[in-house]
Amino acid sequence: MGPYATSYVLIGALMLFGAMVGVAPLVISAWLRPRKPSPLKNQTFECGLESKGDSWVQFKVQYYIYALVFVIFDLETIFLLPWAATFHQLGLFAFLEMIVFLVVLVGGLVWAWRKGVLEWK
Amino acid sequence: MIQPITETIEIGGSEQPLYGPRSYQVLSGNDLGSQLLEISMGPHHPSTHGVFRMDVVLDGEEVVKLKPVFGYLHRNHEKIAENASYLASMPYTDRLDYFCSMTNNWAYAHAVEKLAGIKVPERAEYMRVILAELTRLVNHTALVGFLVNDLGALGTPLIYAFRERENILDVFEALSGARMMCNYMRFGGVRVDFTPDILKRITHIVDRYPSFLAEFEKLLVGNDIIMSRCQGVGVLTKELAIASSVTGPMLRASGVDYDIRKVDKYGIYDRFDFRVPLGDHGDVYDRLMIRFLEMHESLKILRQALKQFPQGGEHINPEVKLRNFRPKAGEAYGRIESPKGELGFYLISTGGNLPYRYRVRPPSLINLTILEDMCLGEKVADVIIILGSVDIVLGEVDR
Amino acid sequence: MNDLIHLIAITPWAIALVKIGVVLVIMLGLVAYTVLAERRIAALIQDRRGPNRVGPFGLLQPVADGVKFLFKENVMPAHVNKIYYVLAPTITLIPALLTFAVIPFGSTLGGVPMVIADLNVGVLWIFSIASLGVYGIVLAGWSSNSKYPFLGGIRSSAQMISYELSMGMSVIGVFMLVGSLNMTRVVGYQHDCWLVFKQPVGFLIFLVAAFAETNRLPFDLPESEQELVGGYHTEYGSMKFALFFLAEYANMITASALMVTLFFGGWQFPFIGFAPNHPMWNGVLHIGIFFAKLLCLMLVFIWVRWMFPRFRYDQLMNLGWKVFFPLGLANILLTALILTMQAPR
Numbered sequence: 106m107g108p109y110a111t112s113y114v115l116i117g118a119l120m121l122f123g124a125m126v127g128v129a130p131l132v133i134s135a136w137l138r139p140r141k142p143s144p145l146k147n148q149t150f151e152c153g154l155e156s157k158g159d160s161w162v163q164f165k166v167q168y169y170i171y172a173l174v175f176v177i178f179d180l181e182t183i184f185l186l187p188w189a190a191t192f193h194q195l196g197l198f199a200f201l202e203m204i205v206f207l208v209v210l211v212g213g214l215v216w217a218w219r220k221g222v223l224e225w226k
Numbered sequence: 227m228i229q230p231i232t233e234t235i236e237i238g239g240s241e242q243p244l245y246g247p248r249s250y251q252v253l254s255g256n257d258l259g260s261q262l263l264e265i266s267m268g269p270h271h272p273s274t275h276g277v278f279r280m281d282v283v284l285d286g287e288e289v290v291k292l293k294p295v296f297g298y299l300h301r302n303h304e305k306i307a308e309n310a311s312y313l314a315s316m317p318y319t320d321r322l323d324y325f326c327s328m329t330n331n332w333a334y335a336h337a338v339e340k341l342a343g344i345k346v347p348e349r350a351e352y353m354r355v356i357l358a359e360l361t362r363l364v365n366h367t368a369l370v371g372f373l374v375n376d377l378g379a380l381g382t383p384l385i386y387a388f389r390e391r392e393n394i395l396d397v398f399e400a401l402s403g404a405r406m407m408c409n410y411m412r413f414g415g416v417r418v419d420f421t422p423d424i425l426k427r428i429t430h431i432v433d434r435y436p437s438f439l440a441e442f443e444k445l446l447v448g449n450d451i452i453m454s455r456c457q458g459v460g461v462l463t464k465e466l467a468i469a470s471s472v473t474g475p476m477l478r479a480s481g482v483d484y485d486i487r488k489v490d491k492y493g494i495y496d497r498f499d500f501r502v503p504l505g506d507h508g509d510v511y512d513r514l515m516i517r518f519l520e521m522h523e524s525l526k527i528l529r530q531a532l533k534q535f536p537q538g539g540e541h542i543n544p545e546v547k548l549r550n551f552r553p554k555a556g557e558a559y560g561r562i563e564s565p566k567g568e569l570g571f572y573l574i575s576t577g578g579n580l581p582y583r584y585r586v587r588p589p590s591l592i593n594l595t596i597l598e599d600m601c602l603g604e605k606v607a608d609v610i611i612i613l614g615s616v617d618i619v620l621g622e623v624d625r
Numbered sequence: 626m627n628d629l630i631h632l633i634a635i636t637p638w639a640i641a642l643v644k645i646g647v648v649l650v651i652m653l654g655l656v657a658y659t660v661l662a663e664r665r666i667a668a669l670i671q672d673r674r675g676p677n678r679v680g681p682f683g684l685l686q687p688v689a690d691g692v693k694f695l696f697k698e699n700v701m702p703a704h705v706n707k708i709y710y711v712l713a714p715t716i717t718l719i720p721a722l723l724t725f726a727v728i729p730f731g732s733t734l735g736g737v738p739m740v741i742a743d744l745n746v747g748v749l750w751i752f753s754i755a756s757l758g759v760y761g762i763v764l765a766g767w768s769s770n771s772k773y774p775f776l777g778g779i780r781s782s783a784q785m786i787s788y789e790l791s792m793g794m795s796v797i798g799v800f801m802l803v804g805s806l807n808m809t810r811v812v813g814y815q816h817d818c819w820l821v822f823k824q825p826v827g828f829l830i831f832l833v834a835a836f837a838e839t840n841r842l843p844f845d846l847p848e849s850e851q852e853l854v855g856g857y858h859t860e861y862g863s864m865k866f867a868l869f870f871l872a873e874y875a876n877m878i879t880a881s882a883l884m885v886t887l888f889f890g891g892w893q894f895p896f897i898g899f900a901p902n903h904p905m906w907n908g909v910l911h912i913g914i915f916f917a918k919l920l921c922l923m924l925v926f927i928w929v930r931w932m933f934p935r936f937r938y939d940q941l942m943n944l945g946w947k948v949f950f951p952l953g954l955a956n957i958l959l960t961a962l963i964l965t966m967q968a969p970r
Contacts, residue, residue: 112742112743112744113742113744115641115645115726115742116723116741116742116744118641118642118645118728119645119648119649119723119726119741119742120719120723120724122645122646122724123718123719123722124650124715124719126649126653126718126719126722127714127715127716127719127722128715128720128869130694130695130699130864130868131711131714131715131864131865131868133733133839134694134695134696134697134699134863134864135699136696138696138697138698138863138864139698139877140698142699142700142701144703146700147700147701147702148703149702149703149704149769149770149771149860150702150771150773150854150859150860151265151266151771151772151773152266152267152268152269152270152271152279152854153268153269153270154266154269154279155474155770156772157264157266158264158757160770160771160772160775161770161775161884162261162262162263162777163260163261164260164261164263164286164657164775165260165285165286166260166289166929167286167783168286168779168780168782168783169781170781171786171787171797172782172783173947175786175787175789175790177635178790178950179786179790179793180791181745182752182790182793182794182836183749183782185794185797185957186748186749186793186797186800186806187806187823188799189797189798189800189957190800190801190803190804190805191804191963192801193804193964194804195664195810197965199644199919200965204958205952207958208843211954212872212893214950214951214954217795218946219772219949221941223943223946223947225287225647225938225939225942225943225945259846263772263775263776264772265772265773267774267852271854272850272851272854273850273851273852284776286938286939298876321969336730374934376851377934377935378843378845378850378851378933379840379842379932379933379935380842380850380930380931380934381667381671381931382667382671382931382932385671385672385673386671386672389672449933449934451843451934451935451936452934452935454937454940455934455935455936455938455940494686531929594741605937605939606776606852606939607849607851607852607935607938608936609852609935610689610852612850
């Protein structure tokens with residue numbers, strides 16, 4: 106097994122251990138804790154009143170628009186990272202190439218900005 | 227025939243009557259079919275300053291409807307007072323605005339003195355002014371701490387504020403035996419005389435308070451986050467403030483020059499040289515600043531009062547029979563400028579030992595009625611600081 | 626001692642597992658004591674005493690808290706989506722621990738590199754795993770089926786992804802200078818000069834984004850107590866709440882460790898080549914230096930929390946998208962420009 110694969114096996118092991126850290130306290134406390142549910146205790150918290158209406162509503166779209174814009178620009182970041190890592194070797198051409206890429210994306214940002222997507226209303 | 231008042235004012239983008247109940251249309255946010263969320267904030271909420279509820283309808287972060295609901299702390303104060311002797315109601319007034327029992331006492335004593343025509347000795351007047359201004363310091367310092375706490379600063383400014391407040395409460399305790407429920411004023415004076423030690427302690431507090439205020443202001447007033455959070459938020463216009471009979475620092479933050487200490491000159495306030503700070507914008511930041519400026523003015527009054535403090539004299543009018551107190555039949559409305567606004571007591575006497583009618587004009591409650599008009603169109607986080615800037619104490623709102 | 630090392634050296638898998646175990650134990654210990662430190666420092670700032678009853682200087686407080694959390698009744702509100710409700714705290718905690726995998730927390734100790742997995746795409750691993758942390762919080766908010774958590778969850782979904790973007794942008798300059806995505810190489814590059822001096826704007830953006838990503842004041846809007854009661858964890862109690870709590874501090878540690886690695890020279894001693902002769906002690910010293918730097922940055926996190934009021938949500942989003950994001954782009958362009966100018970023709 107090469108060092109490359111070894112790293113990922115180790116990460117897998119860490120994931121396993123991490124999951125144990127996350128789950129073990131819940132399991133241990135499930136053995137130890139008392140269990141006395143009552144309808145009053147199990148009510149939804151709404152500042153001492155009974156909850157009115159549904160809380161799973163189709164909420165304001167603004168929150169999700171950010172998510173949409175994010176997906177686009179996060180991809181950009183991913184593309185930028187390998188470029189950044191090999192920047193030294195690539196030289197002027199790659200620089201100009203990336204400038205074009207960035208300009209296109211900045212154009213997108215400006216468009217979104219002008220469109221008012223980034224403005225919280 | 228009385229002409230109906232038809233003046234209107236624009237609030238939250240719609241024309242509303244300036245006087246009387248306003249009705250707001252709840253507008254759905256947009257045509258994308260997004261739904262509104264109806265939340266009740268309170269009574270069990272970290273920052274409603276007591277058991278107070280706001281039924282809020284949210285469109286995203288924005289408040290499109292808000293209904294204040296109070297009465298959770300109703301204790302039947304007025305009716306109890308009608309079945310208790312005049313003096314027995316004095317301790318009850320402590321529990322109205324439990325942050326400023328001294329001014330509550332004074333307002334009630336003032337009303338009774340007006341009703342029975344009692345004269346207050348000069349020494350007692352000075353003591354009352356000193357205690358009232360100390361109470362104003364207590365209230366405003368704590369309020370600034372609470373307001374910044376509402377802004378999300380986790381307790382640090384609040385604890386700094388409380389540290390200074392404690393010093394004043396220590397004096398109250400030494401005077402009356404209680405830190406907050408002082409029950410100190412009596413009809414025609416105060417309960418016990420100042421000792422020289424008390425005066426020395428008050429002088430010490432007044433001397434070192436400016437340095438605390440300077441530090442506090444340096445930390446808070448110029449803070450970028452506080453400015454961006456408070457400025458232009460929760461604006462209360464002059465017209466609306468007057469039409470809603472808002473009083474106190476809130477009214478003055480909207481730029482209306484109305485301070486009962488200046489208007490009525492009750493007690494001996496005409497002997498002191500002080501100014502009434504006014505705001506320009508009527509936003510939360512102005513209300514915060516007004517509190518700072520008023521504290522400076524209070525310190526000014528305190529310094530003068532301590533300087534002029536008479537050497538001898540009675541601390542209470544000896545002719546007043548507190549035990550079997552029976553004012554002659556009549557009615558009186560006594561009001562003072564409490565730290566929160568106009569605190570008034572309305573009394574009707576039939577000549578007996580019980581008041582026939584006893585009514586409180588609580589500044590907190592009346593200032594609170596304007597809450598919805600200030601909050602509409604603001605963000606949900608702003609609701610909290612607007613409520614904080616109104617400066618309510620639920621004991622007084624619900625009585 | 627040497628014999629023991631040789632014994633372990635012949636079983637590399639055993640070493641790796643020991644390393645993982647030790648890292649996790651250190652992480653959890655650090656989390657527990659950061660909570661205590663936060664309370665003590667808050668008390669110091671606020672002119673109070675803080676917890677000082679349990680054990681000397683309150684040092685056993687985390688143990689007492691842990692025991693208490695274990696014995697707390699688990700209240701499961703009736704209307705929650707049970708699977709996601711239970712899963713959410715775990716999902717929040719695990720990514721915080723996983724991110725530590727690629728961070729070199731020391732040079733070598735007895736010939737063993739002090740990093741769990743020296744991935745050549747280290748930073749990609751960090752960002753991909755850190756993104757998963759959002760799911761836990763969003764799921765917690767959504768599955769609680771209650772209005773305050775719902776608002777907190779939906780706020781965090783937009784806030785955390787926005788600042789993740791700025792965070793990603795801010796480090797690109799670093800990797801342009803270093804020429805590799807491997808974290809060990811990043812540390813090696815900073816032998817002469819810390820990257821914070823070469824990439825000050827990048828560091829600034831990263832620091833702010835780290836506050837937003839870890840939901841700490843002044844960016845703790847998903848759980849902003851004053852308006853949303855507890856935000857996404859309003860409906861959580863007992864051990865499940867404790868896991869959220871652990872996750873918050875674990876995230877803080879990870880963010881600090883990242884900053885140490887990316888901007889403050891990792892395990893290297895500042896400026897002077899200070900090295901004891903014995904390689905063993907040298908390794909220990911490097912680990913010590915790394916954690917000392919880490920603790921300093923944690924102190925900044927704690928200090929800021931008790932000093933500042935909170936931003937409003939719209940201000941936060943505007944800051945993220947209209948200030949830090951363009952600033953990050955400008956930083957990349959500037960770095961690229963300077964590097965191209967300097968490059969030998």
